[in-house]
Amino acid sequence: MHRYTEAQKEFIKKASPGRYNDEITNLFNQEFGTSLSVCQIRSFKAKHKIKSNVPRNRVKPDSGLFTKEQKEFIKANVKGVLNRELAELVNEKFNLTITAQQMLTYKKNHGLTSGVNTQFKRGQEAWNKGIKGLDLAGENGKKTQFKKGDQPQNYRPVGSERIDSRDGYTLIKVKDEGLYQDRWRHKHVVVWEKENGPVPYGCVIVFADGDKRNIEMSNLLLITRNELVRMNQQELFSSDSKLTKAALTMIRLGNKVIDHELYGGDRDEFQKHIETAKKNGLSEQTFITRLKRGWALSDALYKPLHSRPYGRKVKS
Template sequence: MNVKYTHEMLEWLSLNRTLEINDYAKQFNIAFNCDKTPGQLHSLRKRKKWKTGRNGQFKKGNIPLPNARPKGPNKTSFKKGLTPPKWRKVGTEVITPDGFRKIKVAEPNSWNLIHVKNWEEANGKIPQGMVFLFKDGNQLNCDISNLELITRAEHLRLNQHNYKQSYEELRPTILCIVKLESKAFNLASGK
């Protein structure tokens, strides 16, 4: 229902617009013997673009409520000296979800893949753009004789030839064919 406000009502509302909305509605209803809800008067204030002087920001010198600060864990949850249940000591070996073995080399959480560590101890740093090939297809066999560095292009071709699913007797042949294909492609493309 469209209710008209008299000139006196609008003048009173404009003069008292800085009141908190519940007090605003209560005093208005008493003064003019009306039954307006705080929502109706709030909408009127917005339509008339009357500012209340409050913008939602804290003023300088504001004292926050005692419980209005970020909470941390309670004081008894974490006692000093206790180690988390997932903590592992240096030298611990685990298997990653991808199936590789890794070893903890330092605190707090420094891990190295064992096959990378073995290769770098024997042959030095891994060149850029090279990946490891486990000759027997077993990622848990990190012996240096089972490791070989191949290019990413050769790795792509090995995956195309289903190297991991092939018979163990055919793997050296597939590897030679892949290296030959990769070399031929590089020569043909002028790389």
Template sequence: MARRSLGWKDEYTAYLRDIITGRLIPEVTTLVNGRFGTTYSKVQIAGVCKRLGLSSGKHTHGRSLTKEQHEFLVAINNGRTAKEVAELLNAEFGLSWSAERVKNYRGNHKLKSGLTGQFSKGHVPANKGKKYPGMRNSGQFKKGDKPASYLPVGTINYTTDGYPKIKVAEPNVWEYLHRQTWEKHHGPVPKGYSVVFLDGDKSNWDITNLACLSRSEVVRMNQMHLITDNPELTKAGIGLVKLQNKIREVKNGTTGII
């Protein structure tokens, strides 16, 4: 049984038993805190699991993703670069994976994207045998030339799942527009927080349509289906979630109130 000094309750145990299978301690900690408005650390949750005889990460085979996240990655993997997969994964689950981490994960789990970066056998280059005036070797750019695909700083583009991004520097540095807009008005987004669209429209990055929520709050909003196409209803949902979290904090004695 979990120690009462943690303020642990039977309802926490019941919920923990329901979610533990297939999840690692960091995710379990986030889910528990998000569900009950608590502030347990990963070490505390790991200790509770040990005392209750619960094994985390079961059937994950050493993955650093949950089963749901792994299945999502597998579904979007084919035909996409590691960078594209990282963007989709991060946007879907609020993660911060890099392209390099995706590459390592693919290698560890024997996942192939189907992209080789090479021409198929027998492919004939379009410029084979052609000569161009003023060029020593066909197919070469002159110094200073830019490829047709070049995009200047300030260009707005969209990720494959609809998130707007803007090019901020050369050679290929981009930022999400909704995060950039929020930070211009409120400063850096805190670690563990996400910027969400109040009306659900990713193309509307006006500051009046944005809110910054903790990941646990985002989880609660999604669980309770409180993110709508009506900004005012979504704001009311945010207020409800924050109130519920505050009530739990007071009940659990985590706010310092005696």
């Protein structure tokens, strides 16, 4: 363990502000001819509560895209030179491959400006004035360009079908125009809608036997999303369509019992209560959960979140 003299202690106190521990260590060893380590200097500073007040993330002079010498060269030559020209100068002098975009980014990050005004002047003609399009492909390129009215080789006519590689559903093309999801639709939905009209809001079409390729009307079931959730939660979908339909009937009967317990069969009146709850900042699920737990209607509607119903016993 090194025993510090008063002169050494005073030296560390004066040398610490604005310097990192390795810098202080080098100065100390040069001054007193010692061979202390950085850890020893750090321990001494911590014990005597001496701080350097330097950034935690140390930035070295040669860190980043350029070395210190290269940074000084850029700073000395930035005025009156375009980014492309400055990049070429740096590349030529230091054998680098810096692009104009990298030079632009570096200048922005370090507050450097060239002073060159590259904006269009009033009355200045555009370089492509009078040119109809850009012939960048050349004569050979024109042979493979699409002409107006041409169709790509992978064009599929309306009525074409394919299997979606993501989920295995059969897709059918219903029209040529519009977005992809408008042009290609799930075939089982199209088949059901052809017989029954648009799928009602909040409902989906499922396969009674679970086979996505069996798109017969007798195998397609219209169910609500609430019923879908309950069927999935209880794992009631079966490869036997009869069992699936029986399970769906059971779920629907259970929902009717719950509905009757909640609002006595008057769905319209209950919907009004839901709207009132939403206006009071409650979600539909929170409101229904409160009723299922035995809350009075007035409490379930108007008490704020995280409240308890009146009359509930609190453990002492």
